[in-house]
Amino acid sequence: MRTFECDYTEGAHPKILEALSETNMVQMSGYGFDPYTESAAEKIKAACHAPDAAVTFLVGGTQTNMIVLDLLLAPYEGVIAPKTGHINVHEAGAIECTGHKVLALPENDGVLDVDALEASLKTFYADATHEHMVRPGAVYLTHPTEYGTLYTKAQMERVRALCDRYEMKLYVDGARLGYALGCPENDLALSDLAALCDAFSIGGTKLGLLCGEAVVFPKEAPKMLLSQVKRHGGLLAKGRVLGVQFDAMFTDGLYEQIGREAIRHAKRIRRILLQKGYPLAWDSPTNQQFVILGDAETERLKTFVGFDLWGRTDDAHWIVRFTSSWSTTDADVDELEKTLPDRAALHE
């Protein structure tokens, strides 16, 4: 039985694995000083229209958020995040482990409430004792969000303007960025992120790499980058493993194609869910679709298809998640269409 529980249930996209195989016995220097890592960085800079950017490669998402934010923030600064932001909830305190407070603000279906952001900054600086509080040094957003939703370009520009006014950095966590870029509803291109952010990540793990996240610093390279990454345990001896994978990912439009295809599957999954009477928890345009089900329904549904128990709404209901990814095929969705019962049938 196929599971749609998440977008990291398989290994790597065949082309990625192929690139690893083909380059396997080529001798290269370690720590990212190899031609594939260099080529990957060049391709990403080109894709971002950011020829002066610094690009580096890290292994995982939490590691990326923790290291990048520690690079962007002064030691005494905190980072503003939506209350539901990954760094505020699901990273086991990794940001605090580096000494920084996460300053949580209200959100709507995962999207930071920009009015609340503006109000909170005004209040902060109006308070004569604000030096006794944690200075907001950066804003952290995810795109798409943890709820599969998207920022508009207008929203992101407004956040950037606030960052400029209040001397903050802007960092966008793009663990699933490819699934935003593949979305017709999305109006934020890589080049927009490069123009608006101080740093953003381009997630590979959930887009078909064995592991790996690229980080783009469009404006200036952090000082002593290699040293800082190593200090946080993030430097790979075989840096090539990330370089080769990202190089293949940014060759011949693979990255864009993966995002587009997964979104095509997601839209179909969404239609199937709606047709069969499953109520969406909220409107997600990307590769994650969220449905609200009663506990008994949920139990019964498990015998038909794999999905994720994403969270509770109340004592009697689950939010469950169906996810498409780089590995989803038309056949997978056909099968879902065939095997998924009407919601009404779950009550029989």
Added chain:
Amino acid sequence: MRTFECDYTEGAHPKILEALSETNMVQMSGYGFDPYTESAAEKIKAACHAPDAAVTFLVGGTQTNMIVLDLLLAPYEGVIAPKTGHINVHEAGAIECTGHKVLALPENDGVLDVDALEASLKTFYADATHEHMVRPGAVYLTHPTEYGTLYTKAQMERVRALCDRYEMKLYVDGARLGYALGCPENDLALSDLAALCDAFSIGGTKLGLLCGEAVVFPKEAPKMLLSQVKRHGGLLAKGRVLGVQFDAMFTDGLYEQIGREAIRHAKRIRRILLQKGYPLAWDSPTNQQFVILGDAETERLKTFVGFDLWGRTDDAHWIVRFTSSWSTTDADVDELEKTLPDRAALHE
């Protein structure tokens, strides 16, 4: 013009200064290994009915919270606090500086919402992925709270029961504890705190010491206490400075008397404020009284008496604070009664 802005505008209670003077040229060992520090600890243990407690002395409030919580928590644990708790707002990120997340929960006028606490713990442990989140390892409360309000013994016992059920420590920040103990409305004695808490502080700075907070660990002394305090920059070479002061504070009922007297003055200040038409922001039984005033009123009032601009309620109103303390005299309050204009007069 006298100011009532806060309870640390003067130096030390005369008896404290006297004790420092009298012992000044006695040679003693450093780092708290002196007879006065030992005597102070013994007197505090007696006052708490906690003969087996460990007692140590630190210089300031933020230092105390940061060190005690770092001692109580495992490195990967966070501390639950009311959203308005001092550690969550006004300590410049000192708790996060030691690597721990502050897990903020709802409160009412500064008092942690115990229902919300219970619900959040249930939700946390019901979530199968809770190891990806920060484990709540302790609950932090202030008594009295930042709003001058008090926990009831019943509330504190309920928090303790939750701490037992979910394997958490309970720490009470008593920076102004003496002003709770001096309050007729308070039903939490030192011995109750000793019975309920894993650690609590007895604030000296705001009760008439030059500086100093005592920390009581009623159940067991933390391992390597001196070393851990020093590691956080909290160990005084002349530990006697804290020992002598606390020894005098816990002699002949000085601590209790200071609390009682300040509360007597606070009640009178409150009556004066009400009689003259000043609306209380909320009901505080302790030494801090909070009033809501329009911006123009506030400006005019400054010409009559000193007070604290505590915070904003909205774009046009201040919450202002009047505080009594160990240094307040009947004459001070008489003068306030005489000079404070009727609120109506502020509009003329």
Added chain:
Amino acid sequence: MRTFECDYTEGAHPKILEALSETNMVQMSGYGFDPYTESAAEKIKAACHAPDAAVTFLVGGTQTNMIVLDLLLAPYEGVIAPKTGHINVHEAGAIECTGHKVLALPENDGVLDVDALEASLKTFYADATHEHMVRPGAVYLTHPTEYGTLYTKAQMERVRALCDRYEMKLYVDGARLGYALGCPENDLALSDLAALCDAFSIGGTKLGLLCGEAVVFPKEAPKMLLSQVKRHGGLLAKGRVLGVQFDAMFTDGLYEQIGREAIRHAKRIRRILLQKGYPLAWDSPTNQQFVILGDAETERLKTFVGFDLWGRTDDAHWIVRFTSSWSTTDADVDELEKTLPDRAALHE
């Protein structure tokens, strides 16, 4: 031109890559909750004769040292290491980044001087003020060492006895452990390490994995292990990437075979170096061979073969390194034999 500069110049051993390919499209749960990770852990426990051990998998060596030591040490404790130990020199301060001091002690060709260890512990505890100093909470050793040398079982047992006497943990960094185990001179089996250590790592990266280090806790699993790993940015979404690789590595004796073969090549490289007049810097029985050369010789030698500029002895001499690894073939060494000039010829 082949380079012998280090043991991580290629990707993965063909059998490892094959295992990744074969399992690539199998759907598995994330974060290490997959059957391959479980199987790998079981095989490692069996290889260590440690059925009750906890085994976990991390991505890189510095990450492993930083996380494991942070798990073993109390926050206020430091770790003893040979002055030349990897954590003391080449990890960009990763250990200090977690708040722990590295307490450096004398060594001989990389092997901790156990007499100096014993003397320093005696001195420490004889000092009445030792609570003002950093308590040694663990001993860190590498096997083989950064100099390619080995501990004897007797030495390791003596260190263990000191750890018992002074209540310290023992952690062995086995980034190149396989090359020790493949050495006829080595008398420390995996089961000996399991009996003597509180934790040790079995390095995969330098033995033929794309990346990955296994960590064995023979005595007890650290509390909240997943959470602590994630907090340090060390948890992989696709935990399978490590599980599948280590499972293949511990199947049909691959790990042992890789070590044995690389050592066979190393011994031959050593003989070739000696026959051609190259003076060894010290006696290394493992896969790294160190030679002292003058600056001009070094420059000329670069035109014949690739090697590593390992360090300086003085202003005019280099220590250069020749390394064999899982990827070295008989043909590689044949070619070295053919192309390496007599040292005398470098002067012509």
Added chain:
Amino acid sequence: MRTFECDYTEGAHPKILEALSETNMVQMSGYGFDPYTESAAEKIKAACHAPDAAVTFLVGGTQTNMIVLDLLLAPYEGVIAPKTGHINVHEAGAIECTGHKVLALPENDGVLDVDALEASLKTFYADATHEHMVRPGAVYLTHPTEYGTLYTKAQMERVRALCDRYEMKLYVDGARLGYALGCPENDLALSDLAALCDAFSIGGTKLGLLCGEAVVFPKEAPKMLLSQVKRHGGLLAKGRVLGVQFDAMFTDGLYEQIGREAIRHAKRIRRILLQKGYPLAWDSPTNQQFVILGDAETERLKTFVGFDLWGRTDDAHWIVRFTSSWSTTDADVDELEKTLPDRAALHE
């Protein structure tokens, strides 16, 4: 029986206590925003001929070192210190607690070996892999040193030149600085330190304050200083306690006078020790005098006078310390002269 064990066995110099008493009931703002703190800062800037310096006040020595170095260093940088430096030995890992490595170098009787410093920096930057190591971001010196010895101005200038060449900050820990300044052998004035250092401390605790260290940043004030101090638990609510004391200390030459007098006593103590046959461990020109004694001699001497067991030289000998301070009187030294037996008599 008087003890000469250390320079913090009494409370405060009478003039300091007097200043605290006189200002005790004056109402002042908290956190150092009071006229005494401002005045103290002005007087110190004048004494240092550094009108543009920033001056702040902290409570204790370890706290000062930890906070100042954390302000001066980038998060990934370490601090060079003599092996015997206070931060490397006797601060329970406070520097590492803020994430920075202490890079220990050789010294002579406590004075950093400047040749070794220069050599180590050359070696560091000559190493192509130095980004894998901890970047030296500052040099830490104590003046006088932990051995009572002094840097010459020429030595300090040479260190400064190396700091310039290798982009490092220079911080001098002046916990006992007053006793250097009172020394005829000393050629480093406050104005020299201001010219050479990025930061230095002027210790008060050991010079006759209840507690307190002033920190001078001659070149530029650190960003968000109050916030950073508070984040490390170093901000006093009653900042006046430090301001009033330092203001008195820098009034009418009290600070200079204290240093001068204590050194006069120290020189006499030294003569007495030599006359009575006690061998000096090394030559200290300042207020601490060190003597080597056998264990039996040491035991017997304890019955005559108080001193400090400073450390061991070998299994049978102690280094013992006699200290003068602001509290030492001529009568004290007269008594020492009278009661101290000839060393020979200790053997009878």
